[in-house]
Amino acid sequence: MKWVQMSWRNIWRHTRRSFLSASILAFGTIALLTAIGFMLASFNGLREATIRGGLGHIQVSAPDKVLQPNDLREISEKLKRENRVRFTMQRVVFEGLISNGPNTVAVIGSGIEPEQETRLSGGFAPIVAGSGLPADGKNASPSALLGIGLAAKLGAKPGDSLTLLATTVQGVLNAIDVEIVGTFTTGVPELDARQVLLPFGTGQSLLNTQGASRLIVVLKDTENTPVMAAWLRGVFPNFKVATWHELAPYYEQVVTLYKNIFTVLGIILLLVVSMSVTNTMLMAISERLREMGTMLALGISRWRIRVNFAIEGAIMGGLGGATGLIAAAAIATLMNFAGIQMPPPPGRSSPYPLVIFVDPYTYAIMFAIIIVAAALAAWLPTRRLARLEIVEALRQN
């Protein structure tokens, strides 16, 4: 404790210089934490957008066939008793053709439960023109929603009638006439040019089935995905259970890419920031050479003296890091509160709000990293002490 106390006092021998070094460390901490906070928020946003964009948390399907009504009933009943499950919904998916007579376009389509899809994502298929899908297509005339790109290609507008062709589960072609009730946008132009949505019943009619291509499981908390997937695989070994993570491999690729980029930039920033401590310690060592010589003459080991400089660096790191932590949290809160909109990312057409996470775990890790980096930066220039002759040091003023 005496040594730490001595290091603490040594820091204040040159208040302005120490203040400057600690300030640089604080600014570095703010920059790193803000960047990490933004990155974590972006990852979280991407994850939730991926899940709410239609994947759900878990998808249950039957290998090479549709889920039969009794399968759906059994799985749904079991899932209803699980309090980690928010709700489930069914979907039929198909690839086919849509035609207005002169023009025919290849489409990817889904038969959905609109109310449940809206529960998964409040912003599900935002309507650009016309209205949404009716709740149940079985008791109404067949209707469809077209992506805005697809509607533009066909020159279709709400109220028009188009013919939809697809292969049934029995492997034969089926065609139904659908009334266009509206157009929607996903925010992804490529999808808007190909996607058609039908009420679930209409989709079943098109594919000539009473079953569903997949059952989508939506959880209350994304963190429970692995546990629930494992449980489902145990209870229903004959069905295919896939998590959102498995269904969206690009998520991990994006996360890895951004983590790598950030790690390199973070290390560079940390090195630049640490240089300020190295510089401060270089000056301190030059000024305190006679003091070092005296301590060596008193029988204090070189190692001990060097460690003391590292402690000075660590204290400086602690002061700068703590200041940076508080400032970063305040800045993040202010920016989140300001509701700043970021420009649309590549492949998207709508802006998104700037969010910066204040993650206590990340803050704790960053605090430790700044302290260790500052201690190492202070340790480096002490190499001079390792070969310092006592009498040479004592001659210094």
Next chain:
Amino acid sequence: MKHYLVAVDLKKEYRHGAIGVPALRGVSLRVTAGELIGICGPSGSGKSTLLHVLAGLDRPDSGRIEIDGAPINVADESKRATLLGTEIGFVFQSFNLVPVLSARENVELPLWPKPFPEHERRSMAETMLARVGLKDRMDHRPDALSGGQQQRVAIARALVGKPSIVFADEPTANLDSKTAEDLLQLLAELNRDLGTTFIFSTHDQKTIRFASRIVLMHDGEVRA
């Protein structure tokens, strides 16, 4: 009579570029435990170099030094540090107190690496400061002490680890004559009361009378 410190044919040369300046030209010295030796000589005669070499702060180019029968000039770094922390104390001309530490902490400093309980370390420092007449100045930093008081703190620091021998390199050079006399009087008392061997250097003929033996140096050689 058994000699506590034995130095034989010590040679040391400083180099200034291509020119070698001899500081010690074959100095030999035998010191009995409990002596108070004054090394006298003009500036540049090699007094400080001899004290540094004898204390193990510097290495001679050749020659042999033994303290209590153990050679010190060949001791490795850790052994030298141990020796400096236990057997040998050193008092500097410019006091060399650590400015961020109080008088008591400066005296405690050589004890910090040792496994003494804090209260014992504190008690040892306070006893030694009281012994040099600074009982009331223990919590003062060096910049709040006079030159004489700072040198007393430095003496207390050199003695707190109970070394067998203390070297003092011109301890009165930065003090006025009255303070210098008081300080050497203190050294003589400590030498008598504690039995510690003292070797101090001086170029002041007035202060040399406190020594029980005088070693006269000139041009890197012992003349008498």
